[in-house]
Amino acid sequence: MLEVKNLHKKFGSVEILKGIHFHINKGEVVAVLGSSGSGKTTLLRCLSFLEKADHGEIIFDDFHKDITQIRPKEIRQLRMKMGFVFQNYNLFxxxxxxxxxxxxxxxxxxxxxxxxxxxxxxxxxxxxxxxxxxxxxxxxxxxxxxxxxxxxxxxxxxKVILFDEPTSALDPELTGEVLDVMKMLAREGTTMVVVTHEMGFAQEVANRIIFMDGGRIAADQPSKEFFTSPQDENIKRFLRRTLADYDYTI
Amino acid sequence: MSERLLDILLSSFPKLLLACLRATIPLTVIIFAVSLVLGFLLALVQIMDIKGLKRFARIYIWIFRGTPLLVQLYIIFFGLPSIGITLDAFPAAVIAFSLNNAAYNSETIRSAILSVPQGQTEAGYMVGLNYRQIMMRIVLPQAARVAFPTLSNSVISLTKDTSLVASITVVELFKTAQRIASVYFEPFALYCEAALIYLLLNTLLTFLQSYLEKKLVWKPVERTKHFTKAA
Structure with a gap:
């Protein structure tokens, strides 16, 4: 339903996204994981045109265009199909x-x-x-x-809701009420992309995990596989670190 | 206090008050209105990053903040006639003060707009609003609250600064006091009386400011019209 191809983004001379291929199907819940600075949030912000990508293509249903050639009017139309939930809420x-x-x-x-x-x-x-x-x-x-x-x-x-670390700014005892709402949405079949550090949520709710590392997608797997048979050393290290935290908080 | 002095003070009070109502207050109101509009436009072209106009605004502010108001007043009233532009004292005063205050107000308004977090604008875009709608409905109402105390401050300064126009023959409160003082040779008493009237005027403005500031705060909870309707 929503897809980007070969997405590149630099801030100054720092390359944050180095050619991302990403897609999400209707009804999927995709969790985007990775350590800080791996480009997760930038990916989400490029998808919603809050950042201007340097290079890439975007496909949304039957709309297909070079992301750098997109017009303001088209941006508005695409945004109408997206919801965005910010890390710090940004309520008016x-x-x-x-x-x-x-x-x-x-x-x-x-x-x-x-x-x-x-x-x-x-x-x-x-x-x-x-x-x-x-x-x-x-x-x-x-x-x-x-x-x-x-x-x-x-x-x-x-048609899709993008969540940018929706619980990161919350006190630990308040994350539950927000995650519960998100779980409810997932059960109802809402299409969701969730950038998160909540490993529990990713494990329980996401159908698919995207793991980002250094501006690239290092893994794109069904959730179960990702956690049970991690593909490489970086992922293993990430899981050891974050799941240890996760166990600890329980 | 001698009876003569008391008589002078009492008889000049209505004259000073009248000068205040006829000149000082209208000057203040007109100048503030014009400089608010101009200042808003100068702020907006900078925020919206309109190429040539942004540069113009920066140079404008640089000049009008960087030179004394009194000098600007003299240039416009005494200087312009030598290049063929002759203005009456009142319009000359309005022009000089408005141009000067606009420079300050634009900085107040610009910083107030910039104080509204970028996230408010981004959230506006993500619910499908366009730039104009975001400005009108989200950013400017929030900026107004930030700018209000500073703008109130500048109105209060303005009422007092209008006394400068006495020097270009506008007969306002201070000029009237000068005239009466020179007739009776009582500068101390008359200037104190003039000061008192400025103080009264600004006391009223201060009350008005705190009243309006309370109005401007987003209202506290009124329980709970939508809830009861929905229940």
Whole structure:
């Protein structure tokens, strides 16, 4: 459904992405793992055009184009099909939880008021935030903000949701409520790309693991295989390190 | 206090107040409005990175912040006639002050806009808004809150700085005080009286500022209209 080919990205002279081939099929949950600086977040930001890639092709359903030649209007159309959940939530600070969810529905998608309200209420209910509809982001905990941010993304019925380390900014005791919402979405068949450090989530929920190392995809395997028979030394080392942490927190 | 002095102070009070209402306050209001619009435009061309205009804005701000207001006032009122542009004192004052204040306001507004995290804009794009919608609905409302105290500050400065235009013959509050003082040879009393009126005016403005600041804060929770509707 969504695919990039030969994606390159440099920041100054530092090459962050060195030719990425990535695809995701409808209904898949792909976890993108790798140590810091391996290019995970940059990959997600290039997919959503928040960073301008230097080179590559993008394919979304029947849309196929050189990623550097893409027009602003096409970017908007593609973004309409994507949801994005940020590491630090990025809820609109001047709007309530409810208004945050309404914004894209009313202003971008021009959904009529009554239907938009119904969608907003339903999605907030789904993430368990309906009681806090009229709170401003400042008045919510990190976990609550992230759940509203997820509601804001799913309200627009995107074909795929990109999660950029959705729990990394949260206190450990608040990650659970966000991961639970994400698990629920996964069960419902939502197509998701999740950049994460949550090994538990990756193991339990993802169908497929992409392991990034030094700007390249070092492994692209079904989740079970990845964890039971890691392909090379780097992955083994990564797993030893992160799974040790994971065991430790349990 | 002698009875004569008291009489002078009492009889000049309405004259000073009238000068304040007729000249000082209108000057302040007009200058602030014009310099706010100009300052906003100067900030916007820099934020939007419009090539030639951005450069123009930087040079403009460099010149108008880097030279004294009084000198700018003299150039426009006394200097321009020698190249064939003659202005009345009031419009000359409005032009000089507006151009000067715009330079400062643009920096206030620009930094307020830049203080809104990039993530707000990115989130706007990802829910499908375009640049204009993001600016109008997300960034500028947040920037307004940041800019407000500084802009209030500049209004308060402005009311006092308008006394400079006395030097180019605009009969405002301070010029009126000067005239009365020279008639009665009572500079100390009259200038103190003028100072008092400036103080009164700015006291009112300070109240207005704190009232508006409270209005500008995103409202605290009003429980819970959407919730009750949905339940």
């Amino acid at each position: 600070r001047n709007k309530t939880a409810f208004q945050n969810v309404m914004e894209g529905l009313r202003i971008a998608q021009k959904v009529p008021e009554p239907q938009a309200k119904e969608i907003a209420v339903n999605t907030l209910k789904k993430v368990g935030m309906l009681e806090r509809s009229d709170y401003y982001p400042d008045q919510l905990s990190g976990g609550q903000q992230q759940r509203v941010a997820i509601a804001r993304a799913i309200a627009l019925s995107p």
